[in-house]
Amino acid sequence: MKKDSGHHPLFFVTERLEFPPxxxxxxxxxxxxxxxxTSERLLLAYKNGIFPWFNEDSLILWWSPDPRMVLFPNKIKVSKSMRKILEGNQFKLxxxxxxxxxxxxxxxSPRKDQMGTWITQSMKKAYVKLHKLGIAKSYEVWEDDELVGGLYGIDLGHVFCGESMFSKVSNASKFAFIKLAEELGEKQYxxxxCQVYTPHLESLGAEEIPREDFIKILNSQK
Known part of the structure; x- marks a missing residue:
């Protein structure tokens, strides 16, 4: 499909369950x-390559960047030092x-060089509801019975939409991310x-692909 280079006015979302192309x-x-x-609108958004990201005092903003930062699970990069951590018993998942x-x-968690998600109270409630519906998932990393890292995202069955991760000790979120990638690779996801580029994600094997390609992959199991 040819890339649309035209300028379009910003779309204002109404009560109708729809988004523009x-x-x-x-x-x-x-x-x-x-x-x-609502759960219905969020699910529609993710299935179409769209996600919300906005500040507490702003209207809800819906994004679909081009290019798109993604990780193909079999391309996860694991350093020698990280491999030792994965094989050791420092962390429990x-x-x-x-x-x-x-x-x-x-x-x-502070967000240094990434768009990330500013998680407002309304967003938290919405994602907790999606979790109760079995759509939003979390990975938790423990060290000595303390929660020291983790991540959460939306599970579409063939694509996992990572939303945010945190780390209280070195390598904890990396541990969760690698474990997620390895498991999803085994499940043929x-x-x-990963939404947008960060050097940290790139160091783990993530890459930018055209949005058009990302949408094709999303649509492959609709």
Whole structure:
């Protein structure tokens, strides 16, 4: 499909459950403004390559950047030092046991060089609801019975949309991310959506691909 190079007015989301085509996003990836964070709208967004990201005092902003940062699970990069940590017993991993604690920690983590997700109270409630529906998942990393790292995201069955991660001790979030990639690779997931570029994600094997290719992968199991 030919890339749409036209300029489109910003789409204002109404009560109708719809988004404009992602090609209508501006150069920064902003596609639409407004709407709500119901489970139905969030799921529709993720299935179409769109995610919310906004500050506490702003309207809901919906994004679909081009290019898109993704990790193909079999391309995960694990350093020798990290391999030792994975094979050692410093960390213990659990899944979906502390979703609210993970999202709270992610909300408190400083975001240095990434767009990340500023997790407002309304976002937290929305994702906790998705978790209760079995759609939002969390990975928790423990050290001596303390929650020291983790991540959460949206599980679409063939694509995992990573939302945010946190680390209280060195390598804890990296441990969770690598474990996620290895598990999803075994389950034949197509990719992990990382949204936007960061050097940290690149160091773990993530890469930028055209949004058009990302959407094709999303649509491959609709």
């Amino acid at each position: 992602v090609e209508h996003a501006n150069e920064e990836g902003l596609l639409a403004v407004g709407g709500d964070l 659990t899944k979906n046991t502390q979703f609210e604690a993970v999202i709270d920690q992610c909300a408190q 197509s990719l992990i959506d």
